[in-house]
Amino acid sequence: MRLAIDPFDGWDSREGSGVDLWRLSIEYVDISTEHLIRFLELHGRHLTILVLYRVYDPEGGWLKVLELLRDRRICPKVQRVRLVVGRILVNTQQIEMNSDKLEYDTDNPQLNDIDQAIARCEEMGY
Numbered sequence: 001m002r003l004a005i006d007p008f009d010g011w012d013s014r015e016g017s018g019v020d021l022w023r024l025s026i027e028y029v030d031i032s033t034e035h036l037i038r039f040l041e042l043h044g045r046h047l048t049i050l051v052l053y054r055v056y057d058p059e060g061g062w063l064k065v066l067e068l069l070r071d072r073r074i075c076p077k078v079q080r081v082r083l084v085v086g087r088i089l090v091n092t093q094q095i096e097m098n099s100d101k102l103e104y105d106t107d108n109p110q111l112n113d114i115d116q117a118i119a120r121c122e123e124m125g126y
Contacts, residue, residue, distance in 0.1 A: 025051040033061030040074040047075045051082045054101070058087055062102055062126040063118065070114045081106045083117070087126060102126055 024040075024047055036057075040047070050069075062085050068074040069081060083104045102124060104117035112120070 022046055023049040023051075025049075025053070026055050027051075027053045028055075030056050030058070033057045033059070033065055037061075037065060037068060037074060040068075044075040045077070047078050049080045050075055050078055053082065053084045055083075055085050056088055057085075060087055060126045062086075063121045066104070066114060066118045066121055070118065079106070085126070 024044070040050075044050075062083075065074075065085075066083075069078065081104060084101050086101045102117065102121050103111060104114060105111055
């Protein structure tokens, strides 16, 4: 599997420098949630908008991502989050039933809040 991000891209440990992001949007790709977490730890200090749309990791790991976002241990300044994530990129049966994805959107609180998203994530095994 080819990774969408390199967690060490642009990072210089001597200077603590690297890319400072304010908005990150990733769509329709397989990634490693561990690498995503590491990338956000290194480069997400100033991030205010995080959009992960149809982003998948076959190994799961989305529960940890949600918990870190809730506790502000990654992306402490984030104001808007939209996640549509899952384990597999293409599964037509699940897509038709809308059961292949975990959704969380701060702009749509009727959909769910972060605690409900975490509960659904646990239920789905993501």
